[in-house]
Amino acid sequence: MVRPYKVTGQKRKKKEKYDREEEYEQLDDNDIPQSPKKAKTEGLEGSELDKEKAEQVIDEMPRIPIVPTDMFKKSRDIFILERASLEISKVGKSYQLLSSDEHANYLMKNKRKPAEHCFSGLFEAIQTILDSRVNKSGRLKASYVRTQQGILFQIKPHARMPRTYKRFSGLMVQLLQKLHITAAGKGEKLLRVIKNPVTQYLPINSRKIGFSHSSEKLVDMYDYVSTVDNGMDLVFVVGAMAHGKIDKDYVEDYLLISEFPMSAAYCISIITTAVELQWKIL
Ligand SMILES: C[S@@+](CC[C@H](N)C(=O)[O-])C[C@H]1O[C@@H](n2cnc3c(N)ncnc32)[C@H](O)[C@@H]1O
Incomplete structure (x- = not known):
């Protein structure tokens, strides 16, 4: 698999094409990705023409209306993951992200609780946020x-983001x-440490919604999302601690x-599904 980030001293191998990377190239934070342009029909022969006809039939089939991505210029979503357990320390000769799996002895020796170090x-x-249709459709403003x-x-x-814990851990050490x-190759900062407080980056016209198993306000997330004013950005605040x-x-x-305690990822998938249903993002 291709490394998406610069690693000093290593030459990048052949560049694999990633649709999302291509899609977002040239765009800044405020731009919305557009659907790919339809291929021109002129000069098509044989199987290409059949394909073209099949596409026309599919185009004429009844379908659930999809909200045009232009609508998202009105409202977007932001996720804030609070209290994440990300701490680096020099273990032996190198800096490492502390985790209960790998550094239980080190943490106990330093009078720290291993259970609190789990990323x-x-x-x-x-x-879950980056894989969601909320993100793929362009509704995600930032995390x-x-x-x-x-x-x-x-x-x-x-x-x-890297798909393995090991590479994710390495990336977080590099970031911190x-x-x-x-x-x-692009010089764009995909992840960057910024100044507190997070509130200075939140749109004025936004609703800041926190999620907690200790809250007494039990809601159906889909019903809740459908009552929020259309033009408002939604800020979802979820705990990333154990x-x-x-x-x-x-x-x-x-x-x-939910009446049940859930992982942050499962909680996020309920949120993104509610937004996707509300906006008919399929
Ligand atoms: C692993 S939990 C954090 C542990 C903590 N004991 C708790 O239950 O809040 C991760 C996060 O998911 C969210 N969460 C989990 N269950 C939830 C629920 N039933 N309703 C709302 N949010 C929930 C909260 O934001 C929580 O901080």
């Missing part, structure tokens, strides 16, 4: 992560040391979206 919840939460130590970083919607991760709860002043409403 799998954050890893899965980020993947922010705030660590237990108060370090805040931004993840661009079109960043592709260099303060940014740059896209290979234990404890989020308690932030900027949150306007704390919701309980």
Whole structure:
């Protein structure tokens, strides 16, 4: 698999084509990806013509209307993952991301609780946000992560994250040391540490919704999303820690979206599904 990030001292191998990377090229934060242009029909022969006819038939079939992505210029979504357990320390000769799996002895020797050092919840939460149709359709404006130590970083919607814990861990060490991760060949900062507080990056016309298993406001997420004013950006604040709860002043409403305690990733998938249903993003 191709490394999406610059690694000093290594030449990049043949560039694999990633549809999303291509789609987002040339776009900045405020731009919305458009659907790919239809191929021209002139000069087509044989099987190409059959394909063209088949496409016409499919075009004429009844279907569920899809909301044009232009609509999203009115409202977009932001995720904030609070209290993420991301701490680096020099273990032996190198800096490493502390985890209960690999550094239990080190953590106990340093009078730290191993159970509080687990980044799998954050890893899965980020993947769920970036893999969602909310993101692929262009509705995701940004994602922010705030660590237990108060370090805040931004993840661009079109960043592709490593799929293994090991590489994710390496990327986080690099981010916390260099303060940014740059896209290979483009110089664009896909992840970067930014100044607190996170509220300065939130649109004025936005609703800040927190999620907590200790909230008493049990809602059906789809019903809730459908009542929010159309033109408002939605800011979803989810805990990325293993234990404890989020308690932030900027949150306007704390919701309980299931009677059961869930992982951050599962909670995010309920949120994104509700948004996707509301906007008919298929
Ligand atoms: C692994 S939990 C954090 C652990 C913490 N004991 C808790 O239940 O809040 C990850 C996050 O998912 C969200 N979450 C989990 N279950 C939820 C629920 N039933 N309703 C709303 N949010 C929930 C919260 O934001 C929580 O901080």
